[in-house]
Amino acid sequence: MTVSVLIVDDQAPFRLAARAVVEATSGFDVVGEVETGEASLDAARELQPDLVLMDVNLPGISGLEATQRILAAGDGTAPVVIVLSTYEAAEYQPRAEEVGASGYITKSEFSPARLEEVWAAATRGTAA
Numbered sequence: 001m002t003v004s005v006l007i008v009d010d011q012a013p014f015r016l017a018a019r020a021v022v023e024a025t026s027g028f029d030v031v032g033e034v035e036t037g038e039a040s041l042d043a044a045r046e047l048q049p050d051l052v053l054m055d056v057n058l059p060g061i062s063g064l065e066a067t068q069r070i071l072a073a074g075d076g077t078a079p080v081v082i083v084l085s086t087y088e089a090a091e092y093q094p095r096a097e098e099v100g101a102s103g104y105i106t107k108s109e110f111s112p113a114r115l116e117e118v119w120a121a122a123t124r125g126t127a128a
C-alpha cells in the first residue's frame with residue numbers, strides 16, 4: 001500500500017523540501033500541495049489523501065484550525081494529520097493534539113526516518 005500525502009505549507013522552499021523527504025520515503029507518495037488552510041480543506045476532500053502534512057503558521061486560517069476542520073468533516077475517511085512547524089515541539093504539540101492531529105514534527109527534524117516513525121505511531125492498532 002502506498003501512503004498518499006497532501007502537503008500544506010505557505011512557503012515554496014519548504015513544500016519542495018517536504019516533497020523531497022516524502023518522495024525519499026519508501027511507500028509514500030505526494031498527491032498534492034497547497035498553500036493555505038482553506039485550500040487544504042478542498043484538497044483533502046477532493047484528493048482523499050491518507051496523510052496530511054500541515055504547517056501551523058499559514059495565511060488565513062491556521063494549520064491547527066484547518067486540522068480541526070479536516071478531521072471534523074470525517075465521514076470515516078478523514079486522513080491522518082501530522083503537524084509540522086518551525087517551532088519546538090513543546091510550543092505547539094499539545095495544541096496539535098488538542099485539535100486531533102496524530103503527530104507533530106519540528107521542520108528541522110523532518111526526514112524519512114521521522115516520517116516513518118510518526119506515521120507508524122499514528123496508525124498503530126489500525127489495519128493500515
Ligand SMILES: [Mg+2]
Nearest residue numbers: 010055057058
Ligand atoms: Mg508557514
